[in-house]
Amino acid sequence: MPKVMVVGAGAVGAVTVCKLAQRPDLFPEIVVASRNVTKCQKLTEKHPQARIIPEALNADDVQATIALLQKHKPALLLNLALPYQDLPLMEACLQAGVDYLDTASYEPPDRPLYEYSYQWKYHESFEKAGIMAVLGIGFDPGITNAFVAYAAKHYFDEIHYLDIVDCNAGQHGRPFATNFNLEINLREITQPGRYYENGKLIEVPPLSVSQDVKFPEIGVRKAYLIFHEELESLVKHFPTLRRARFWMTFSDSYLMHLRAFMNVGLTRIDPIDYEGHPVVPIKFLQKLLPDPATLAPDYKGWVSIGVQLRGVYQGKPRTLFIYTNIRHEWAYADCGSQAIAYTAGVPPAVAAELMVTGVWKKPGVWNVEQLDPDPLLERLPAAGLPWKVVVDYPLDFIDVPE
Ligand SMILES: NC(=O)c1ccc[n+]([C@@H]2O[C@H](COP(=O)([O-])OP(=O)(O)OC[C@H]3O[C@@H](n4cnc5c(N)ncnc54)[C@H](OP(=O)(O)O)[C@@H]3O)[C@@H](O)[C@H]2O)c1
Numbered sequence: 355m356p357k358v359m360v361v362g363a364g365a366v367g368a369v370t371v372c373k374l375a376q377r378p379d380l381f382p383e384i385v386v387a388s389r390n391v392t393k394c395q396k397l398t399e400k401h402p403q404a405r406i407i408p409e410a411l412n413a414d415d416v417q418a419t420i421a422l423l424q425k426h427k428p429a430l431l432l433n434l435a436l437p438y439q440d441l442p443l444m445e446a447c448l449q450a451g452v453d454y455l456d457t458a459s460y461e462p463p464d465r466p467l468y469e470y471s472y473q474w475k476y477h478e479s480f481e482k483a484g485i486m487a488v489l490g491i492g493f494d495p496g497i498t499n500a501f502v503a504y505a506a507k508h509y510f511d512e513i514h515y516l517d518i519v520d521c522n523a524g525q526h527g528r529p530f531a532t533n534f535n536l537e538i539n540l541r542e543i544t545q546p547g548r549y550y551e552n553g554k555l556i557e558v559p560p561l562s563v564s565q566d567v568k569f570p571e572i573g574v575r576k577a578y579l580i581f582h583e584e585l586e587s588l589v590k591h592f593p594t595l596r597r598a599r600f601w602m603t604f605s606d607s608y609l610m611h612l613r614a615f616m617n618v619g620l621t622r623i624d625p626i627d628y629e630g631h632p633v634v635p636i637k638f639l640q641k642l643l644p645d646p647a648t649l650a651p652d653y654k655g656w657v658s659i660g661v662q663l664r665g666v667y668q669g670k671p672r673t674l675f676i677y678t679n680i681r682h683e684w685a686y687a688d689c690g691s692q693a694i695a696y697t698a699g700v701p702p703a704v705a706a707e708l709m710v711t712g713v714w715k716k717p718g719v720w721n722v723e724q725l726d727p728d729p730l731l732e733r734l735p736a737a738g739l740p741w742k743v744v745v746d747y748p749l750d751f752i753d754v755p756e
Pocket residue numbers: 361362363364365366367387388389390393411412413414434435436437439457458490491492493494495496533534535538646694695697698
């Protein structure tokens with residue numbers, strides 16, 4: 355089996371490395387490259403049963419990445435760095451002829467824009483080079499896209515309504531913390547909410563629309579409409595969708611802190627002058643708050659993420675819910691992680707298996723729903739993420755007739 359190379363050794367990358375390290379039959383050598391090589395070395399110590407090769411890399415430097423790819427000749431690069439690195443890493447993979455995957459769409463650092471256009475532009479050149487890129491293969495995006503593809507393949511003739519629902523009901527005992535990279539997370543949440551309806555992208559003020567949603571094992575929680583990047587690819591690839599929305603729960607305490615940060619300008623992404631030094635407030639805030647990876651030992655409780663769907667099957671209306679529920683404690687027992695990093699970090703390892711074994715082999719740049727969801731979802735429970743389908747589910751979102 356060939357080598358793989360993971361770029362990024364943070365909260366999510368550490369989970370992906372943990373899952374790759376559990377499969378030496380498939381991944382006998384794993385290169386882990388990150389800006390800070392000591393994080394990579396810690397992963398080597400944490401998984402002594404695996405052959406992990408730590409490397410220092412600035413992934414913004416395309417030539418440096420090409421040199422590392424030429425040195426190690428991996429079959430696949432897994433990008434678990436930040437969305438800013440998507441384009442330089444795709445460029446390096448293209449030039450070195452290496453397959454690529456990531457878990458978040460590219461964002462220009464100065465504009466929190468969530469759109470796949472930058473990465474979709476690489477489709478033809480990847481196709482011509484005979485290499486494959488899989489975009490957004492975390493949980494959401496990622497498994498949520500696969501859930502929709504699975505529903506379309508096995509349960510519907512047409513899907514009309516999609517609501518993705520995401521609830522973290524866990525407690526970590528800190529007044530405020532994010533569950534993955536704070537800068538990336540708060541850029542997303544503080545954006546206007548956006549959703550698709552009848553072919554149009556509709557915008558509402560940030561966190562201004564909410565609805566009660568009932569989550570398995572958790573109960574009813576208030577969920578807020580936010581924009582999430584998988585909506586863009588799903589409405590493109592399932593044009594029968596009349597409406598597609600994304601909902602995430604936040605506790606009152608979380609929102610109270612977040613609104614205070616927003617009100618005083620601490621979530622700003624433009625540099626301000628502080629005594630002659632440029633300071634980006636959101637990066638400063640990130641330095642003050644806990645590193646998401648450090649929350650894991652104390653985190654307790656459920657996380658539930660799923661898709662609620664409505665459409666028709668054999669001429670009759672049908673509703674469906676596909677979801678995963680896991681506990682933070684399970685993620686800690688398996689990989690020393692909390693469940694948000696775990697749900698994001700397990701799917702890239704499963705996708706890596708499919709790509710290096712040729713189960714997913716299709717030159718070009720693809721979103722997850724364009725690939726066969728069956729082999730991915732079949733392997734997910736054994737990798738730590740169980741999931742369930744409920745047909746004729748009483749949806750939380752029946753506000754328009756079928
Ligand atoms: N799809 C999903 O379900 C989902 C869910 C959560 C997160 N995510 C995505 O997962 C990714 C990782 O999130 P995270 O919480 O693990 O972030 P994190 O803890 O901040 O880790 C990011 C890692 O990337 C490294 N890095 C950053 N810039 C780099 C560069 N220029 N060159 C090389 N390495 C660089 C960092 O190195 P340093 O340690 O030196 O800073 C760090 O090791 C993000 O893109 C996030 O959007 C996806």
